[in-house]
Amino acid sequence: MIIMLERTLVLVDTSYLLASFYNSWEEGARGQLEISLATVVHRLDQVAHSLVDQPVQRQNWYDGIPDSGPHRYQRTLRVIEGVQLRAGQLIEWGERRTQKAVDTLLVADMIQAAYKGQCSDMVLVTGDADMIPGVRVAVDAGVRMHLVGFGWDSISSALRHACDTTLVLDPRTDFHDAMQIRVLEGPIPPKVRSSSERPTAPGDDGSEPEGEESVGMVEVDLRPDRASATSVADEARLTIADEERAADAEEQAADAQDCAAIAERGVRSGPGSAPVETETVADPGEDQSPSPSPGRPQVEASTPGAQPNGSSRPSPSMMAPHRRPLRSKFVPLSEEVWTSSGEQTPFDVGQQYATWWYEQAATEEQRDQAHLLSGGVLPPAVDRPLLQFACQMLNEFTLTEAQRVRLRDGFHEGIRAVLLKHR
Template identity: 25%
Template structure:
């Protein structure tokens, strides 16, 4: 049958594109217009094979084989089928498992059933050589496509190249029609902010401990000559209390507790959203600013923003409606459709989308002002709902079960940036952040 099929090894295609455009094979260093990429693959395949396209198979890895945002977008596109292998972490590096086996099985099955006359392989892995040879024995013409190699490197198995019927190189000009390099991801800071306290918080650097969830060791204070040295306050096994949502250190005496409570600062000197909640509000007589200049913002972790000794929310705040309460069945369906087809899964964007829907469905606009008055704390019920929504996109946690504080920071930054626009009467600026794989 005169039809063509395209089998794409996404790890090879996007990794080689990242090497070519960004200088390193990290997919986080590129942003991909998947609709343009699929369109380009289809047009090139039909031109090269002189056959109509039957289907494009997209093979990729995902943690626990759970579709990521890009897979959700791809699998609803016409003539696209997504096949997922496992994505595992070993020795600090991510590796795909089962992708080559799935490509081999699909390749041989298509050829055996004579489902097509031509197969286009976008891969460089020599493990597919037996499948390629089997397809040729069943009378299928095999076209092997390569991505232009960076710095003259060879990025395909020579055995594959030798065995293929036709070979084509996807050069830089073709790749850049759908893929572009991005800057390394950094702090999610808005281009502008209408209130200085929002600018201060959203531009605050991420905690240096966000990657491992532990606090730095505190140097021991100087001791009198000849006296025993005080041990450094280092959390055991590198697991700080920050990742568990508890204060990073506990004062050892009641006097120290009173002093810490009086200044509104936690024992490590790293302000939490609770510490900073009074920014921009009238201060009581005699109160002093508790947040040191240039301090690092520590977002709450999986237990929420309520810490030991924190008073409960006011009835007015606790009564704010959740997004689920404001959403009809028809809107819920439309939201899912938008999530699958239009939301990229970037953490900042996810926070903005959630906040936009919440605001648009409020029957009492004054609730936005009430919420803004709680800045930078998000009411507990709404915050939990926000994080559960973000979890649909594969955000918040790594495979090693460590909380991804960068994602949490970006999600809440996007939420507050969207909330701030109606409060000040200004449109929220688009945030130029990198899309993580």
């Protein structure tokens, strides 16, 4: 005889839960929605206790893992106490995704727990009718089945009839503390602090209320040649363009100076020696060995920098400009940036690069203007090395448009975190 333990087992269809949460928001806000799975797990424990007043044994979350590795939500579920990630396979064909062995694994665990007497009640978070055979077997074994869904239209009516109870929740209302919209459209405004002068009027001691901080805003005048800039973003783009032109001009000037120095060394024989005589063409009948003039030393043929045929012009290879390095100094090596466990997403890579860029590559002026990079379009001087670093970290030859969007969103989020940390 099997003794059934008085406790509850929670079974969660992860794809159904996440899709319900995202679909509860407008289409424009879904790309910026962040879900706290730890809060969702805690809230489901409360729901289970409200349905059945007994302890929760465990929460099993079922999802498919792609060949590239677990994504960010799946890595989070693995480290939450009291949660087991039961993984199947996620097969991808371009934009289409299909889960394999996920529903089958959920039904198998449901039947096994029922016949082994591991629990007396099960809370099933899904709306898929494929769970009906497993629900019927568990009910026949004496387990009470409690169905939890999000919206009546997302739950199969046959599944509702097979379960003992049905609870319909609203993600926006019942899980409002587990979801947050990250607004990334605009940059963080600059915060400039200036020390306020204390009053010197007689009888005015200049005391301020406790707990308040006096902050003065300093007006910044744009340069005269920036009159055409109509916004802060235009000003940033013009500044980046000037910096790139100045860098190119400086490099060209350095190349020209090196070429001139090489040419001068080729003409001169060396320090302290006399200049090389210009060789003239003589007739075949004349004596080509000129007599040395009195008081002038004769120049030997082995002059440093001269060509074997007597010409003092340097070779073209000596005047070749310096080659730029293959890897920019703004692209870090993989070991220079912290890495998270498991497979990284473009959002994670963008956050990592933002932290490294601010602490290692940015100048003082760029750090002062880093608030411009917390939203909107990234300047080419930052966007190009960011894409190169992402291709290097993700082992991709090129990135799709969706990957680029997530990468830049991660960079914006990383810059915001750095600015809030250094405020």
